Amino acid sequence: MDLSNVESLRYHWPELVLGAGSIAILMLEVTTRLRARLGEVALLITALALFAVGYTAGADQGYLFNKMIVLDGFALFFKIVLGLAAIGAIWMSTGSRELEGEHPGEYYSILLASTLGMFYMASSTNLLMAYLALEFVSLTSYILAGFLRQKPRGSEASLKYLIYGGVSSGAMVYGLSLVYGLTGTLDFVETGHALGTLMQTPGNGAIIFIALVLSLVGFGYKIAMVPFHQWSPDVYEGAPLPITAFLAVGSKAAGLALLIRFFYPGLSHAGGDGSWVPIPGVDWPSLMVVAAMVTMTVGNLTALRQDNVKRLLAYSSIAHAGYLLMGFVALTDNGLRAMLFYTVVYYLMNLGAFAVLMTVMNGSKGREDMAAFRGLAWRGGALPAAAMLIFCFSLAGLPPFAGFVGKMYLFAAVIEKEMWMLALVAAANSVVGLYYYARIVKAMYLENPIDGDPVIAMDASNAVLVGMMVLGTIVFGLYWTPVVSFADRSLVFFGS
Amino acid sequence: MDHLLSLMTFIPLLGMFVVLALPRDNAKLIKITALAFTIPSFLLGVWLYQNFDRSLVTMQFVERFQWIPSFNIQYIMGVDGLSVTMLLLTALLCPICVLAAWEIDKGVKGFFALFLLLETGMMGVFAALDFFLFFIFWEVMLLPMYFLIGVWGGPRREYAAIKFFLYTLVGSVLMLVAMLALYFTNDPHTFDLMVLMDKAPTYTRAFQSWAWIALFIGFAIKIPAFPFHTWLPDAHVEAPTAISVILAGVLLKMGTYGILRICFPIFPLATQDYAFWALAALGTWNIVYGALCAMAQEDMKKLVAYSSISHMGYVMLGMATLTPQGINGAVLQMFNHGTVTAMLFLIVGVIYDRAHHRRIDGFGGLASVMPVYTGIMTIAFFAALGLPGLSAFISEVLVLLGAWQYNQAITVIAASAVVLTAAYMLWMLQRVWLGPVNEKYADLPDVDMREKIMLVPLAIIVMILGVYPHAVLDLMNPTLVALNGIVRDATPAVAALQ
Numbered sequence: 006m007d008l009s010n011v012e013s014l015r016y017h018w019p020e021l022v023l024g025a026g027s028i029a030i031l032m033l034e035v036t037t038r039l040r041a042r043l044g045e046v047a048l049l050i051t052a053l054a055l056f057a058v059g060y061t062a063g064a065d066q067g068y069l070f071n072k073m074i075v076l077d078g079f080a081l082f083f084k085i086v087l088g089l090a091a092i093g094a095i096w097m098s099t100g101s102r103e104l105e106g107e108h109p110g111e112y113y114s115i116l117l118a119s120t121l122g123m124f125y126m127a128s129s130t131n132l133l134m135a136y137l138a139l140e141f142v143s144l145t146s147y148i149l150a151g152f153l154r155q156k157p158r159g160s161e162a163s164l165k166y167l168i169y170g171g172v173s174s175g176a177m178v179y180g181l182s183l184v185y186g187l188t189g190t191l192d193f194v195e196t197g198h199a200l201g202t203l204m205q206t207p208g209n210g211a212i213i214f215i216a217l218v219l220s221l222v223g224f225g226y227k228i229a230m231v232p233f234h235q236w237s238p239d240v241y242e243g244a245p246l247p248i249t250a251f252l253a254v255g256s257k258a259a260g261l262a263l264l265i266r267f268f269y270p271g272l273s274h275a276g277g278d279g280s281w282v283p284i285p286g287v288d289w290p291s292l293m294v295v296a297a298m299v300t301m302t303v304g305n306l307t308a309l310r311q312d313n314v315k316r317l318l319a320y321s322s323i324a325h326a327g328y329l330l331m332g333f334v335a336l337t338d339n340g341l342r343a344m345l346f347y348t349v350v351y352y353l354m355n356l357g358a359f360a361v362l363m364t365v366m367n368g369s370k371g372r373e374d375m376a377a378f379r380g381l382a383w384r385g386g387a388l389p390a391a392a393m394l395i396f397c398f399s400l401a402g403l404p405p406f407a408g409f410v411g412k413m414y415l416f417a418a419v420i421e422k423e424m425w426m427l428a429l430v431a432a433a434n435s436v437v438g439l440y441y442y443a444r445i446v447k448a449m450y451l452e453n454p455i456d457g458d459p460v461i462a463m464d465a466s467n468a469v470l471v472g473m474m475v476l477g478t479i480v481f482g483l484y485w486t487p488v489v490s491f492a493d494r495s496l497v498f499f500g501s
Numbered sequence: 502m503d504h505l506l507s508l509m510t511f512i513p514l515l516g517m518f519v520v521l522a523l524p525r526d527n528a529k530l531i532k533i534t535a536l537a538f539t540i541p542s543f544l545l546g547v548w549l550y551q552n553f554d555r556s557l558v559t560m561q562f563v564e565r566f567q568w569i570p571s572f573n574i575q576y577i578m579g580v581d582g583l584s585v586t587m588l589l590l591t592a593l594l595c596p597i598c599v600l601a602a603w604e605i606d607k608g609v610k611g612f613f614a615l616f617l618l619l620e621t622g623m624m625g626v627f628a629a630l631d632f633f634l635f636f637i638f639w640e641v642m643l644l645p646m647y648f649l650i651g652v653w654g655g656p657r658r659e660y661a662a663i664k665f666f667l668y669t670l671v672g673s674v675l676m677l678v679a680m681l682a683l684y685f686t687n688d689p690h691t692f693d694l695m696v697l698m699d700k701a702p703t704y705t706r707a708f709q710s711w712a713w714i715a716l717f718i719g720f721a722i723k724i725p726a727f728p729f730h731t732w733l734p735d736a737h738v739e740a741p742t743a744i745s746v747i748l749a750g751v752l753l754k755m756g757t758y759g760i761l762r763i764c765f766p767i768f769p770l771a772t773q774d775y776a777f778w779a780l781a782a783l784g785t786w787n788i789v790y791g792a793l794c795a796m797a798q799e800d801m802k803k804l805v806a807y808s809s810i811s812h813m814g815y816v817m818l819g820m821a822t823l824t825p826q827g828i829n830g831a832v833l834q835m836f837n838h839g840t841v842t843a844m845l846f847l848i849v850g851v852i853y854d855r856a857h858h859r860r861i862d863g864f865g866g867l868a869s870v871m872p873v874y875t876g877i878m879t880i881a882f883f884a885a886l887g888l889p890g891l892s893a894f895i896s897e898v899l900v901l902l903g904a905w906q907y908n909q910a911i912t913v914i915a916a917s918a919v920v921l922t923a924a925y926m927l928w929m930l931q932r933v934w935l936g937p938v939n940e941k942y943a944d945l946p947d948v949d950m951r952e953k954i955m956l957v958p959l960a961i962i963v964m965i966l967g968v969y970p971h972a973v974l975d976l977m978n979p980t981l982v983a984l985n986g987i988v989r990d991a992t993p994a995v996a997a998l999q
Contacts, residue, residue, distance in 0.1 A: 398644060404637045413677065417572075420681040432674035439670050443647070443663055451651045451659050489571055 006067030013069035016076050018057035019084060020124055026050030027117040034110025044099035047113035051095060051120065055088040066499045068130070072192055075130040078497035083127035083262040086348055090255035091120040093356045093470065097247035100467045102367045103153060104245055112152060116251070119145035123259035130500065132181045132191040135263055136174075139223060142259060143170045146252060150244040162243025169236035173226035180219025187213065193271035194500050197284060200272070204286035213287055217272070221289075224267065227260025228326045231300040238307075241319035246366060246373075249315060250359035253322045254352050261329060261348065265341065268333075270498040279338040293334045298430045301327025305437040314362055315373045317441060318355070321400060324438060325351055328415055331431060335418040338496055343414035345492035350399075350411035350481065357474030358396040360467055361389045368461035378445055380454030386461035390449040392471045397442040399478045402435050407481035414489075505549060505562050506578040506628040509542045509592065513620040520614045528609040532599070535613035539596040539620060546592030553585050555975050558983040560630060560695065561585075568634075573691050577630040582980030586832060586973060587627045587751075587758055590839045593962075594750045595620045600955040601847055602743035604854060605653065612653055615645035616743070623751050627758065632680050632692040635763075639676070642752070643669055646744070654739035661732075661739035668732040672719030679715040682708070683767070698766040698987075706770050706993055713771035716764050717779055723756030724813050726783050727790055737806035742850030745802065749809045750843040754835045757816045761832070765820070765984055769991030776821040781908060784817025785915050792921035796928070801852070801859040804929060805845045808885060811922065812838045812893075818915055819900035823989045827903020828981045829974060834896035836973055837884075837966060841893055844881035844959045848874075851952055852933075855945045861929055866938030871947045875934055880960045884967070886926040887919050892966035 008016070030047060033039050039046060058081060066077045074080075095116060098104055104112065122145060125138035147170065151163025185191060187209075188199035203209045225233040241249045273283040283290055304324030311317035329351075332344035362373065365386070369377045382390035399408030412435070419427050463471065481488055516538025523531050554561060560579035568576045580588060598616070605612050622645070625638030643666060651662030684690050686708060687700055704712075722729040733753075737745050760780075765772050791811025798804040812834070819831030851874060852867070853859050868875040884891035897919070904912040948956065966973060 403643065404640045409640070413681070416677060417681050417684070420678060421685050428678050432678055435674050436667060436670050440663070440667060443666060447651070447659060447663070450648065451662070484569070486569055486571060489569075493571075 006065055007072060008067065008069050010070050016061055016069055018060060019054045019088075020121055022050060022054040022057050023117050023121040023124065026054070027114045027121065030114045030117065031110050034108075040109060043109040043113050044095055047095045047117060048092060048099070050117060051088055051091045054120075055085065055092070058084045058088060066497065068500065073131050073134045074125060074128040075499050076128065077499035078495040079262070079266065080128035082345060082492065082495035083258060083348075084124050086258050086352055087120060087123045087127060087255050090251060090258065090352060090356070091116065093352075093360075094247045094251035094255065096466070096470050097250060097360055097363055098245075100367070100464055101245065101247055101363060103156075103371060104247070107152060112149070115145050115148055116248075119149065119251075120255070123255055126259040127262040129263070130193050130266065132185065132193070132196065135193075135267070136178055136181060136223075139177075139227065139260075139263065140174055142227075142256065143174060146170075146248075146256060149248045150240050150252070152248065153243075153245055156243065158243035159245075160243075162240045166236050166240045169226065169233075173222045173233055176219045177223025177226075180216045180222070183212065183216035184220065187216065193267060197271040197273070200287070201284040204284060210286050217287060217289060218292075220267070221292075224260055224264040225296070228257050228264065228329075229323050230296055230326055230330070231303045231323065234300070234303070234323045234326075237323060238316050238319040241322075242313060242316050246315070246359060246363045249319075250356050253318070253359070254356050257322065257326065258348050258352070261344065265333065265344070266498065269341065270500065273336070281336045281338075283336065290334050290336055293330060294424065294427055297327050297330035297334055298427060299327075300324070300330060301431060301434045305434050305441075308441045309437065311441070312375050313373055314365075314375060314378065314445065317375075317445075318358060318362070321438070321441070322355065324434065325355075325400075327434070328412065328431065331415040331427060332418050334424070334427070335422050337418060337422065339414075339421060340418035341496055342489065342492045343411070343418045345495060346414050346485070346488055347411040349488055349492070350407040350478075353474050353477040353481070354396045354399040354406070354408050357392060357471055357478065358400065360471045360474065361393040361396065364389045364463045364467055364471075365461055367464075369459050375444065375448050378448040379452045379458060381449040381461060384454045384458055384460050386449075386463070388468065389461060389463050389471065392475050393449060394446050395475055395478055397445050399482070401439040401442040403439070405479070405482045407478045407485065410482055410485050502545075502548070502552075502562070504564055505545060506580065506588075506624075507564055509545045509549075509588070510578070510621055510624040510628055512541045513538055513595070513617040513624070517614045517617040517621070520610060520617060523610065525610055528606065531609050531613055532603060535617060536596060536599045538617060539599050542620070542624065543592045543596050546589050549580070549585065550589055550976075553580070553976060555582075556979060558582070558979045563630070568631075573689065574633045575631045575693060576634060577693060577695075578628045578634075579630045580628060582977035583758070583761055583832060583984070584627045586836050586977050587754055588624065590754070590836055591620070591623045591627060591751050593958075594746060594839065594843055595623075597843065597847075597955045597959070598743040598746050600951055601746060601850060602741065603951055605741065608652060612649065615648050619645040619649065619747065623747075623755075626755055630694045632683070632694055632697065632763070634692075635694070636673075636676060636680060639755070640673055643673075646748075646752070649744045650736055650740045653741045653744070656739070657735070658739045661735040664732045665736045668722050668725075668729065672722040675715040676719040679712045679719075682712055694763070694767075701767050701769055701987075702991070704768065704770075706774075709768040709771035710774065713764055713768040713775060716768075717760065717775070720756040720759040720764070721779075721783075723759070724753055724787075724817065725756070725810065726813075726817065727787055727810075730787075730791075730810050733810060734803050734806045737809075737846075738800060738803050742846060742853070745806075745846040745850075746843045749806070749846060750839040753809060753813055754839060757813065757820065757831065757835055761820060761828075761984065765988050769988040770993055772988050773823075773991065776823060777908070780817045780821030781904075781911055784814040784819075784821060785911050785918075787811060787814030787817060788915050788918045789814075789921070792918050792925065796921065796925040798925075799861055801849045801861055801929065801933070802846070804861070804925060805842065805849060808845070808922070808925070809838070809842055811918070812842070812885075815897055815900045815915070818904055818911070819896075822900075822903035822907035823985055824903040824906050825978075825982045825985055826899050827907065828985045829978055830896050830899025830901075830903055832977050832981060833970060833974060834893070834900060837892040837896045837963070840959050840962050840966075841881055841884045844877075844956060844963070845885060847952075847956055847959075848878050848881055851948060851956075852945075856942055861932050864933045864939055864942060865936045866934070867942070867945070868934040869938060870943060870945050873953075874948045877948070877956045877960055878930075878934065880963060882926050882930050884963045886923045890964075890967045892963045892970070894967060895970045 308320035399406035
């Protein structure tokens with residue numbers, strides 16, 4: 006189906022709820038006494054949006070708003086992940102001590118707006134719409150990253166984010182304009198076909214390649230792919246912790262969704278039997294293989310030397326972007342399924358790790374260095390330490406945790422295509438990764454607390470969040486069929 | 502007994518949850534509970550020993566159900582003559598180790614919970630017949646081991662723990678890659694080891710070669726074979742006694758077990774190609790190198806650790822020969838080394854508990870101070886140096902018999918190393934137990950009841966197997982002869998047709 010603007014509205018409930026909610030929260034802050042409860046309101050709105058996503062899941066697939074965005078299984082999958090990421094971030098925000106006394110109305114309003122932008126990123130199928138959604142998410146993220154105005158690091162983060170973001174979206178829009186100039190269309194699938202035809206004329210390869218690489222800058226920046234990753238450690242460190250978690254999980258997932266949709270139904274076509282054939286002439290898969298290897302290696306090696314746990318998790322999330330790209334370059338349904346699966350797993354373990362970090366920061370006057378974890382298990386923090394242990398080993402890819410299963414699917418995808426080099430680089434990276442995750446574990450369990458280290462206790466609300474993440478990490482590490490079949494069902498791109 | 506193997510594997514895991522639920526300060530209760538949850542596996546092991554059909558070469562007590570159908574991952578447990586031997590060794594050593602850890606007073610609950618988890622991992626590795634399941638159990642052992650060394654170990658425990666962890670993980674990721682490659686090579690894709698074995702003739706030589714090497718590195722780290730051995734002395738020196746026993750008694754065997762279970766039957770051609778350099782030559786080098794290093798040690802535990810490296814060399818040599826004697830000798834040596842080295846580490850532990858150091862030159866004349874202890878020690882030491890009439894002699898002779906048919910030069914070198922073994926063992930014995938009594942330790946108490954309970958059964962097994970090796974050999978002989986035949990008779994012609 007291909008619906009007009011008005012007809013589209015009834016398939017547009019999630020976005021409408023988020024948009025209306027975002028404005029409503031601003032109003033509520035001024036007009037009511039709900040100021041202290043706005044977090045809960047935002048939580049409710051996001052949950053409502055998620056229900057709405059579930060409601061649209063029953064609907065037909067098709068284009069909305071004259072082919073600007075699309076309603077299909079793939080978009081639904083990412084909307085669910087993004088909605089959950091927003092819920093996680095809001096949940097954390099309600100218990101965050103750094104955010105106390107800041108303007109909750111603006112904060113939650115912008116957070117919801119950012120989620121709205123991410124929903125559009127997951128579902129846009131038009132270059133212009135994709136660019137607008139990406140910029141919308143970027144702009145809201147700049148504000149959120151610098152929300153702690155008292156903190157010099159926060160302003161630095163925001164400014165760096167803005168400058169990097171501005172440059173990369175500039176490059177991207179230039180790339181997209183070249184694509185438009187060459188093809189005369191903005192629709193992903195149509196541009197793909199047109200570029201494929203153009204490639205048959207000799208001499209077009211170079212310009213198309215430049216256009217694609219420039220577009221890639223924007224996507225790469227969103228998922229923190231090397232060399233477009235430099236913003237992320239500083240922004241992760243300077244932003245309020247719930248926002249760091251939101252960027253690490255949500256922003257990355259949204260970027261990934263856009264990347265997949267641009268390159269898969271756009272610049273390649275399904276070749277039957279589960280494989281994808283890229284348009285001839287432009288060798289983007291090889292380019293991405295190199296990017297994947299470099300991204301995971303740079304992320305891991307730099308993470309080794311970090312003493313600030315927030316920065317460490319930032320570099321680790323760069324490394325995980327590299328792992329995720331393993332599924333991207335396999336050019337198979339299995340590869341895509343592995344990426345979707347890993348996105349879910351990554352959400353669980355990374356958000357969980359950030360939630361534990363918040364418990365530690367709350368309990369130790371905002372300290373976020375490795376020493377703040379020293380002997381955590383032996384000074385009241387047995388539960389957060391045990392949870393962190395599970396998240397760390399899951400991030401390192403050890404069974405019986407979900408991180409291992411996710412990684413196994415990614416490895417399987419590249420090994421199926423016999424990409425041995427990439428598999429070996431990723432294998433070596435897994436070992437490096439273990440070293441720095443084990444450093445956190447070592448600090449928590451093998452080191453003894455020093456006099457004066459505060460007693461850390463997890464508050465109930467955070468404990469519930471962490472508990473759910475732990476549960477997911479363990480259960481999906483032992484029995485993951487539901488997630489895989491959900492990912493499988495979601496591999497539906499309308500219009501390709 | 503439909504679920505015998507699952508019960509043996511998961512009863513300790515149940516024990517872990519029970520231990521975790523117990524109150525933290527009741528150390529005695531925790532210890533008794535931990536012991537109580539290792540005993541059923543041992544008793545089931547005894548039953549298994551009685552009821553194992555020694556005439557079959559196929560898998561017995563097989564359990565199978567679909568775990569993740571979309572990826573064709575199955576839960577398959579089963580034992581043949583090779584794994585039943587190792588399973589029994591594990592079931593035997595675990596209760597003994599709980600006793601050996603009885604004196605632990607720091608973080609008792611955590612220690613025993615992790616120990617029980619470790620037991621589940623070990624049992625699972627030996628019983629799993631699905632490669633994926635095998636891998637999970639293999640990795641599950643890492644985590645408890647890291648903490649058991651890292652939290653309850655000696656002064657350099659953090660270093661030793663992470664070194665152990667990283668070394669093993671290098672092997673694991675290579676194993677993961679090879680495992681997935683194997684999975685995709687077959688159509689339909691499967692992790693079922695029995696199917697993978699049946700399909701062995703269809704794998705090309707090139708694929709066999711590199712997959713063999715990837716798996717071999719993973720297993721060699723565990724054995725540990727030179728040059729991947731450096732984690733072992735560190736881990737042993739820092740680990741508490743009970744963990745050293747498990748490490749030397751069971752974990753090292755997983756390396757050679759993995760080679761026999763996976764590399765041999767699934768990649769027979771590659772095994773033929775690499776047997777000489779990777780197993781025979783490297784094994785002999787292990788024997789000599791380990792013995793020479795052991796000679797130079799001043800710490801008793803480090804000496805025993807290096808002696809393990811040396812003794813595991815016989816296992817590698819034995820299986821490389823591709824003769825029935827050699828391969829039987831190798832697996833018998835795995836069992837015997839498990840019991841003998843366990844005794845050695847327990848013996849060192851006994852003295853460390855009393856004197857709080859392990860320097861070989863720090864004692865003297867212990868024989869007159871602790872007579873019973875010395876008697877038990879003598880059995881272990883003479884078994885370790887290969888005295889006829891004790892268990893290790895039989896397995897080493899079998900290995901050398903096989904090796905003689907295979908390569909006489911190597912056999913001569915390996916056999917001469919027995920002299921080195923005798924030298925470091927007797928030298929340590931002389932310095933610690935003989936000579937004038939060190940006044941500082943003139944009134945050390947002799948072994949108590951608990952220590953007797955853990956040492957005497959092992960001593961009895963060592964003596965029985967010295968005169969009646971068939972008690973164990975009969976279990977494994979048919980399986981190993983068949984396995985040997987598969988590898989020896991594999992021909993490249995079949996693969997070339999594919």
